[in-house]
Amino acid sequence: MQFKILKKDGFARTALLETKRGVIHTPAFMPVGTNGTVKAMTPEEVRDIGYEIILSNTYHLYLRPGHETIKEIGGIHRFINWQGPILTDSGGFQIYSLASLRKITSEGVEFRSHIDGSLHFISPERAIEIQIALGSDIMMVFDECVPYPAEKQYVEKSIKLTKDWAERCKNYFEKQRTNQSLFGIIQGGVYDDLREKSLEEIVKIGFDGYAIGGLSVGEPKEDMYRVVKNVTPLMPEDKPRYLMGVGDLIDVLHAVEHGIDMFDCVMPTRNARNGTLFTSRGRISIKRSEFKDDSTALDPECDCYTCRNYTKAFLRHLYMCREILSMRLNTIHNLYFYCKFFEKMRTAIAEGRFQDFKKEWLPVLEKNFS
Numbered sequence: 592m593q594f595k596i597l598k599k600d601g602f603a604r605t606a607l608l609e610t611k612r613g614v615i616h617t618p619a620f621m622p623v624g625t626n627g628t629v630k631a632m633t634p635e636e637v638r639d640i641g642y643e644i645i646l647s648n649t650y651h652l653y654l655r656p657g658h659e660t661i662k663e664i665g666g667i668h669r670f671i672n673w674q675g676p677i678l679t680d681s682g683g684f685q686i687y688s689l690a691s692l693r694k695i696t697s698e699g700v701e702f703r704s705h706i707d708g709s710l711h712f713i714s715p716e717r718a719i720e721i722q723i724a725l726g727s728d729i730m731m732v733f734d735e736c737v738p739y740p741a742e743k744q745y746v747e748k749s750i751k752l753t754k755d756w757a758e759r760c761k762n763y764f765e766k767q768r769t770n771q772s773l774f775g776i777i778q779g780g781v782y783d784d785l786r787e788k789s790l791e792e793i794v795k796i797g798f799d800g801y802a803i804g805g806l807s808v809g810e811p812k813e814d815m816y817r818v819v820k821n822v823t824p825l826m827p828e829d830k831p832r833y834l835m836g837v838g839d840l841i842d843v844l845h846a847v848e849h850g851i852d853m854f855d856c857v858m859p860t861r862n863a864r865n866g867t868l869f870t871s872r873g874r875i876s877i878k879r880s881e882f883k884d885d886s887t888a889l890d891p892e893c894d895c896y897t898c899r900n901y902t903k904a905f906l907r908h909l910y911m912c913r914e915i916l917s918m919r920l921n922t923i924h925n926l927y928f929y930c931k932f933f934e935k936m937r938t939a940i941a942e943g944r945f946q947d948f949k950k951e952w953l954p955v956l957e958k959n960f961s
C-alpha cells in the first residue's frame with residue numbers, strides 16, 4: 592500500500608492511498624456497508640456517485656452469513672459485487688455497541704450475538720483470521736473501544752489490553768503473508784496523557800495506517816476536538832490517519848484541519864432514511880408540512896439524480912408513505928452531498944484555500960434550512 596501526500600495546507604493534506612484494487616483520494620469518506628451493502632444503494636450507484644472505498648463489518652459478516660461462506664463464494668468483493676477497496680472494522684466497537692453479555696478477558700471477548708443470542712468468543716487472532724477470510728483490502732486490529740464516560744484507571748488498563756491485542760493481531764497477520772494491509776487503533780478515552788501513551792505504543796508496533804478510536808461515543812464535542820487536535824499531529828505523517836465513526840461534516844472539517852485523512856459514519860445514510868437531508872442551504876427535514884406543495888428541487892445547487900428529477904413535494908410524499916423509494920432517493924442525495932463536499936475540500940486543500948473553505952461551510956453546516 593502506497594500513501595503519497597500531494598499537497599499540504601497547514602496540517603491539512605491531500606494524498607493518494609494506492610491499493611491493489613484502486614486509488615483512494617484523501618481526505619476520503621467511506622460509506623458504511625455493514626452487512627455488505629450501503630443500505631438502499633447498489634454498488635454501482637455508490638461508485639457512480641464517486642466513492643472509491645467502502646467499509647464493512649467483521650462482527651456482522653462473521654455472525655451472518657459467516658466468513659467461511661463468504662470465503663467459499665470468492666471473498667467479500669465477489670460476495671457484495673464491489674471491486675474497489677474495502678476496509679473492514681475488526682468487531683471491537685460492534686461487540687461493545689451491539690452484543691450483550693460481554694466478558695472481556697486478556698484472551699479476547701465473549702459475547703452473545705445480537706441476532707440470535709448464540710454465544711461467541713473472538714480473540715485478536717480470530718478477528719484477523721476472519722478479515723483474512725473476507726479478503727478486505729484494509730483490516731483493523733481488534734481493540735477495546737472504551738465507552739464514555741470511563742474512569743481513568745479503567746482506560747489505563749484498557750489501553751494496555753488494546754496494545755497487547757494489537758501486537759497479537761500483527762504477529763498473527765505477519766505469519767499469514769496475505770497482501771492485505773493492517774491499521775492500528777489508538778485509544779485512551781478523553782485523557783491526553785493516555786492518548787499519547789497509546790499512540791506511542793501502537794506506533795512502536797508499526798502498522799500500514801493508524802486510526803483514532805474511542806471517539807464519537809457520546810463524549811462532549813470539545814473533548815473530541817481536543818483529542819484530535821493533540822493526537823493527530825503526533826501520528827506518523829507518512830501513513831494514513833483514520834478517525835473512526837466520524838462523522839458530522841462540521842467534525843470532519845475540524846479533523847481534516849489537524850491532518851486526518853479517512854472517515855466513516857452512518858450519518859449520511861441513516862439520516863437519509865429518517866428524512867434528514869443535507870443541502871447547500873442547511874439541513875432539511877423533508878417530512879415538514881411546509882414542503883407539501885413545494886415544487887422546487889431539494890437542493891438547487893445539487894446535480895444528483897434526486898435533485899435533477901424530483902420535487903420536495905414528491906420526496907415528502909414518499910417519506911410520509913414510507914415508500915422504499917424514499918430511502919433510495921434520500922440516500923442518493925445525502926451520499927452525493929458528502930462525496931461532493933469531500934471533493935471540494937480536497938480541491939480547497941490543493942489550492943491552499945482550506946481555511947476559506949472551512950469559513951464558508953461552517954455556517955451552512957450549522958444551519959437548519961429556513
Ligand SMILES: CNc1nc2cc3c(=O)[nH]c(N)nc3c(CCN)c2[nH]1
Pocket residue numbers: 646680681682683684685731734735736737776803804805806807808835836837855
Ligand atoms: C460512531 N462512532 C464510532 N466511534 C467508534 C470507535 C471505534 C473504535 O474505537 N474501534 C473500532 N474498531 N471501531 C470504532 C467505530 C466503528 C467505526 N465504523 C466507531 N464508531
Ligand SMILES: [Zn+2]
Pocket residue numbers: 889890893894895896897898899923924927
Ligand atoms: Zn441532490
